[in-house]
Amino acid sequence: MKAAVNISRVIVGSVFIFSGLVKAIDPLGLAYKMQEFFEVWAAEGILKDMMIWLNGHAALFSVVMITLEVVLGVALLLGWRTKLVSWLLLLLMLFFTFLTSYVLFSGKIRACGCFGDCIPLTPIQTFTKDIILLLLVLLILFKRKYINPVFSRNVNFFLLLLSLLAVVGLQRYVFKHLPVKDCLPFKVGNNILELRKMPKDAIPDKFDYIFEYKKNNETKEFKVNALPDSTWEFVERKQLLIEKGKNNIPLINDFNLINASGTDSTEAVLSTPVEYYLLFVKDVSILPKGWTGDQRLAVVKSERGKQVFVVSSQRKITEERYSTLAVAGKKLNIPVLTCDATALKTAARNNITLYLMNGPVVKSKWGGNDIEKAIDK
Secondary structure (H helix, E strand, C coil): CHHHHHHHHHHHHHHHHHHHHHHHCCHHHHHHHHHHHHHHHHHCCCCHHHHHHHHHCHHHHHHHHHHHHHHHHHHHHHCCCHHHHHHHHHHHHHHHHHHHHHHHHHCCCCCCCCCCCCCCCCHHHHHHHHHHHHHHHHHHHHCHHHCCCCCCHHHHHHHHHHHHHHHHHHHHHHHHCCCCCCCCCCCCCCEHHHHCCCCCCCECCEEEEEEEEEECCEEEEEECCCCCCCCCEEEEEEEEEEECCECCCCCCCCCCCECCCCCECHHHHHCCCCEEEEEEECCHHHCCCCCCHHHHHHHHHHHCCCEEEEEECCHHHHHHHHCCCEECCEECCCCEEECCHHHHHHHCCCCEEEEEEECCEEEEEEEHHHHHHHHCC
16 A cells, blocks of 8 residues: 555656646746636636636736646655645645536537646546546545655755745746747747648538528428428528537637738738748737837837838737837838737737747747847847
């Protein structure tokens, strides 16, 4: 029994640390996944006011959850305060199992994001993983007497504190810059236009259609191959999903760049034959007061003959920020393109994110705090 408990301890502790660190390299990814849950539950009327409040604090909860995963995993491996740690692990596993079961059985959320974007798992895989971990945690909880501290109390506490500072520091760095490892479709080297296309092995969804007609206050439904005669009045067409397809969503979805006239200019912009810049500005209103790094970059790059496109979900306020820029008294042409706010969350992890593009291929990326470095390149 002692061997089984300690093997379980190593497995659970290692999985918790790995899971936390994989998400710590991109904590906003978990925050956006949390917001997806909160929005679905709010739409269903489940504690709506609380869900709206939680949605607004998703980034904070993401950091807390990631930090808790790593610290509890380290504490378990060290054998530090096993009673407290095992109870906290049980509560977390019950919560995680609830989330993964909701994803699996409701079908309203595509994935739970348990291992972040770097290791995507299917709903059934994540649910199975959590059931196994839950059983192992129960074994640890009830047989924790077989777990002994690895080091002295002071050494264990020091190592635990070190892990806490390390995971918090990692997340702080990522928030100020960009993910340490980019596992998103917009990573350096990827061709955005190619990834907007449907995968070659895609299997489309299969649908059937039911047509509703009425006649003399009588309403009936008909299949497409058995429609009524012209004496019946058409009411509506209903689409029914018969069979769910597979791999039929492009890696880059809903990423459309709309110009000032309302035209989709995605293909035209991404087909620019020379190097150019995409400057993503998610929210002008939260930029640091007095900060002009993005404006100086636009001016410097324009002086050097490079085209800069600004991408935002807020046209008016964003256009105002760049409309007065000029070089030698000549007003600069800095087009502002709008993009869906959800797509922006994937393309730009930082509020200000800069891409150096070569046609549709991403050559380099910088977060807002690194814009100064990009100006001199």
